[in-house]
Amino acid sequence: MIAKHMKELTESGSAIRAMFEEGKKMARERGKDHVFDFSLGNPNTPPPEKIKEAAIAILQEEDPIRLHGYMSNVGYEEVRDQVAQNLNRRFGTALTREHLIMTVGAAGSLNIALKTIIEAGDEVLLLAPFFGEYIHYMQNYQGVPVIVAPDIPNFSLNLTDIESKITAKTKALIINSPNNPTGVIYPPADIERLAQLLRQKEKEYGHAIYLISDEPYREIVFDGAAVPFLPQYYDNTFVCYSYSKSLSLPGERIGYLLIAPTMDAFEEVAAAAAVAIRILGFVNAPSLMQQVIGRCADALSDMTVYKENKEILYRELTDMGYAMVEPQGAFYMFPQSPTADETVFCEAAKEYGILVVPGRTFACPGYFRLAFCVAKQTVQGALPGFKALMERFGH
Numbered sequence: 001m002i003a004k005h006m007k008e009l010t011e012s013g014s015a016i017r018a019m020f021e022e023g024k025k026m027a028r029e030r031g032k033d034h035v036f037d038f039s040l041g042n043p044n045t046p047p048p049e050k051i052k053e054a055a056i057a058i059l060q061e062e063d064p065i066r067l068h069g070y071m072s073n074v075g076y077e078e079v080r081d082q083v084a085q086n087l088n089r090r091f092g093t094a095l096t097r098e099h100l101i102m103t104v105g106a107a108g109s110l111n112i113a114l115k116t117i118i119e120a121g122d123e124v125l126l127l128a129p130f131f132g133e134y135i136h137y138m139q140n141y142q143g144v145p146v147i148v149a150p151d152i153p154n155f156s157l158n159l160t161d162i163e164s165k166i167t168a169k170t171k172a173l174i175i176n177s178p179n180n181p182t183g184v185i186y187p188p189a190d191i192e193r194l195a196q197l198l199r200q201k202e203k204e205y206g207h208a209i210y211l212i213s214d215e216p217y218r219e220i221v222f223d224g225a226a227v228p229f230l231p232q233y234y235d236n237t238f239v240c241y242s243y244s245k246s247l248s249l250p251g252e253r254i255g256y257l258l259i260a261p262t263m264d265a266f267e268e269v270a271a272a273a274a275v276a277i278r279i280l281g282f283v284n285a286p287s288l289m290q291q292v293i294g295r296c297a298d299a300l301s302d303m304t305v306y307k308e309n310k311e312i313l314y315r316e317l318t319d320m321g322y323a324m325v326e327p328q329g330a331f332y333m334f335p336q337s338p339t340a341d342e343t344v345f346c347e348a349a350k351e352y353g354i355l356v357v358p359g360r361t362f363a364c365p366g367y368f369r370l371a372f373c374v375a376k377q378t379v380q381g382a383l384p385g386f387k388a389l390m391e392r393f394g395h
């Protein structure tokens, strides 16, 4: 018999994944030109050519026993060196391989960070709207999610509510910028205020409060927006990074965990994280992909289509009357639903072949998420449907 909590999880499922499956089914039934699937953050731009070349070269050049064998749980040293150098060039930091663990995407990285610090009953602040998987990741370690109310309509950091939700049990806060689902980037002044608040609360409660920065969208920014590098603002920072989006490699499951050199008891935390990756069953990040990253640490996918899609959708949808914050980064937008119950809107959207995700999946009902990492034809093809939906539900 399966575990009770797994039974509940299996029955409730993931709304986003369910939509993705539904999209595939609709495409079979209606033909894929009549389905406009904005459900999943699956990049629709190929990885840079360099990735394929590197993978082929590695398979041809590297010693197969070393390449395919077990390794240090934290990953290849030379790969971590390359990643550290890439970060140092961009942020003027002095990171080394010691600060990095190669991981199975950001999901792996988040789980390692949480496993390292969370005891049963510890509270972790989640800033609504947020990536719904955080709740499950936290519950893996009997952490308690504490939801900070969204700052409507701007979706900036709700520092007042963050302050009111921090208690003696608060162990961490997860922050995600550029944000899924809003596309908001938190500006340096807000990050500075958050860091000050956390430092003050650390002092008050006499223990570390970790900032876990989930950054799969760091490089996807529009109009030159800058994303603050959190280890430069706050000592007890973990950065959970993924190459899923910047290099269009979500199926390859590759990312890293960065432990800020300034973290309290750094050596102890790093050693515990190295155990966590092993005992969570990841053991280490995929070896071929690690080596690819080592050779392509500076590469990026061509993201022109995201910018074009964002501009078309933002212009057209706002013209139709949809209210939203203009995304500054990532490849999502989070318009207000024209019906109070956004699940009604999302269901109705399917009639027009449009798949979008209800805001409650992100702990923010009344809104819906659109992932615009899709082909431009999908965006163009969906516009009449969005117009019809506004005419039907708008007032």
Ligand code: PLP
Pocket: 041, 104, 105, 106, 107, 108, 131, 176, 180, 214, 216, 242, 243, 244, 250, 254, 255
């Ligand atoms: N965090 C956020 C905010 C995401 O949107 C995603 C994936 O979409 C992840 C983490 C997981 O990333 P990965 O697939 O690289 O593990």
